[in-house]
Amino acid sequence: MADDLLAAVQRFRSPRGGRIDLPGAPAKAGVASDGLEGFARTFLLAAFRTAGDGDGAPVEPYLDGLVSGPAGDDADRWPPIGSHGPGGQPMVESASVALGLLTARHWTWDRLDDGERDRLEEWLRGALRHEPAPNNWYLFPMAVAAFLDEVGRGDAETARALDRAHDLLEGWYRGDGWYSDGDGRAFDHYIGWAMHLYPVLVAHLRGDTARLEHLGPRLEEFLGSFAATFDVDGAPLRQGRSLTYRTAALSAVALGEVVGWTPLRPGQTRRILSAGLRYFLDRGALTDGILSRGWHGPHAATLQTYSGPASPYWAGKGFVGLLLPESAPLWTAVEEPPPSAGPDRTVVIPSVGWLVQTTRDDGMVRVHNHGSDHMNPWDAEGAEPDPLYARLAYSTRTGPTAVRNAADNHIALHVRGRESVRRRIHPIGSGPDWVASWHQPQFPGSPGPVLPQCRIESLVVARGAWEVHVHRLRAVPAGVPVTVTGWALAASTPQEIDQRVDGGSVALRTKEAGTRLVGCHGFDTAGVERAPQGTAYGAWALVPALRGTVVPGELLVDASTLTSAPGTAAPEVVVDGTEVTVAWADGAHTTCSWAAAVPEVTTSPH
Numbered sequence: 219m220a221d222d223l224l225a226a227v228q229r230f231r232s233p234r235g236g237r238i239d240l241p242g243a244p245a246k247a248g249v250a251s252d253g254l255e256g257f258a259r260t261f262l263l264a265a266f267r268t269a270g271d272g273d274g275a276p277v278e279p280y281l282d283g284l285v286s287g288p289a290g291d292d293a294d295r296w297p298p299i300g301s302h303g304p305g306g307q308p309m310v311e312s313a314s315v316a317l318g319l320l321t322a323r324h325w326t327w328d329r330l331d332d333g334e335r336d337r338l339e340e341w342l343r344g345a346l347r348h349e350p351a352p353n354n355w356y357l358f359p360m361a362v363a364a365f366l367d368e369v370g371r372g373d374a375e376t377a378r379a380l381d382r383a384h385d386l387l388e389g390w391y392r393g394d395g396w397y398s399d400g401d402g403r404a405f406d407h408y409i410g411w412a413m414h415l416y417p418v419l420v421a422h423l424r425g426d427t428a429r430l431e432h433l434g435p436r437l438e439e440f441l442g443s444f445a446a447t448f449d450v451d452g453a454p455l456r457q458g459r460s461l462t463y464r465t466a467a468l469s470a471v472a473l474g475e476v477v478g479w480t481p482l483r484p485g486q487t488r489r490i491l492s493a494g495l496r497y498f499l500d501r502g503a504l505t506d507g508i509l510s511r512g513w514h515g516p517h518a519a520t521l522q523t524y525s526g527p528a529s530p531y532w533a534g535k536g537f538v539g540l541l542l543p544e545s546a547p548l549w550t551a552v553e554e555p556p557p558s559a560g561p562d563r564t565v566v567i568p569s570v571g572w573l574v575q576t577t578r579d580d581g582m583v584r585v586h587n588h589g590s591d592h593m594n595p596w597d598a599e600g601a602e603p604d605p606l607y608a609r610l611a612y613s614t615r616t617g618p619t620a621v622r623n624a625a626d627n628h629i630a631l632h633v634r635g636r637e638s639v640r641r642r643i644h645p646i647g648s649g650p651d652w653v654a655s656w657h658q659p660q661f662p663g664s665p666g667p668v669l670p671q672c673r674i675e676s677l678v679v680a681r682g683a684w685e686v687h688v689h690r691l692r693a694v695p696a697g698v699p700v701t702v703t704g705w706a707l708a709a710s711t712p713q714e715i716d717q718r719v720d721g722g723s724v725a726l727r728t729k730e731a732g733t734r735l736v737g738c739h740g741f742d743t744a745g746v747e748r749a750p751q752g753t754a755y756g757a758w759a760l761v762p763a764l765r766g767t768v769v770p771g772e773l774l775v776d777a778s779t780l781t782s783a784p785g786t787a788a789p790e791v792v793v794d795g796t797e798v799t800v801a802w803a804d805g806a807h808t809t810c811s812w813a814a815a816v817p818e819v820t821t822s823p824h
Contacts, residue, residue: 226507236294245526263534299344395440406458450581452493708756
């Protein structure tokens, strides 16, 4: 597959190979930056291929570009590296160039003459002399500095970039194997394909055993929970930005096997990698051999403004396992079922504020989000929410709906014709089968309503394919309308989604999955909301909804399920003041007492 991807893009090389200008509308950085992106990201894939087999053929088409990019004419020349913002995108690509050179040094750097090396070094040093974005971008100059240091061109400038990145990485470590992507609480696929990949792979390639022994255990612990977020059909969790990178989500899983720090058996790793690749190939990720901008096929809502025609080729990070020889256990082991194929279970990640819920009958993964919000500490809260972070839950087969469409997995207040959004998320607590957080409801636009001291506290407890949500509203005026929504189902048209409203319950079903949302306490009506922009899984989406009005001191409680297997009976819920008792279909009981700041949640099997 790597060979096919590399062969397909060569049709779009610039005259001397410095850029690969793939067809399509440019990103905000412009055509020249997009062409550099095409070169750098596919060069990294070629370097993995070359280093793993000891064969220079995959990187051969890139040798001229390593010369013409830093010093060629307009059709080949790489843009200079600037600071984050206008002119900053080349800094991202410098890391792929440097990492490719470090990976396949013998077949690339060692074949250049002194003048060519000097010009390439001078271009790369732009990453050391400009300001990165305040997040994973600091790992890009780190990769550049590590390469220059490795080839004997290190100095005080490279040392500063390395020390700065290592110090920041320590500050961003949150525990349980997880980093945040910057100073806030941004937890997404960047944790695997950036925060772990760059420092661990650089340490591995440089033979830095001391750093590997420090970072490796974190990678292993990270994979203990992250590997559980892959669907049995190979799909990654659809949450967070830059999802058009697709198989890049596999990189940390493969890296664990490459460096020997993984809780997975080789057959499990191989299964996650092969199923993840097959998932996208079988669903139209390639158009005429080129990776499209989207999820399955092209999908505009998946993209960010920095997504250019070649952006999807960070997918090549997921091929890092090619560094291992064909005799390695990763390639010889018989595939084994992934963690999501096991028994029904929940995995709590306290540092992140996530509860991972998997079910054996359908292999689906749902992640309840009470901690990842992509908000910097200095950000204002009044803007539109990011659907890829603001939701109460995400899955491997649904949503999220687009901004300004009906929001799935959301709780909203309605004041002066405005609907509140969820932005900054504050974790409250977690346990083996539950997690809770609070947020201050915001009303985007100016001037918007302001509810002083208002906060919505939300808790979810999960078992099997069902989850029960408990919301406690603080300082919200009596009588304010409130809406709670569940899982969005998508199809080509709304007519392809069966819907049934029965009193205080809503059921939706497509050929692939079904969902139910049941009002247990505090709701007056149930209905269905339309999301005409759809999701990555279909052009149209419908969202189940419950509606009520705020009664001070009263909890709002609902039960919800998303499954592609035959459904089980909804849990029975009893609410008595601040205590919620849940009787699950398998005979287990959960009691949630929320009289204090932190809820007390206990589950007994009978």
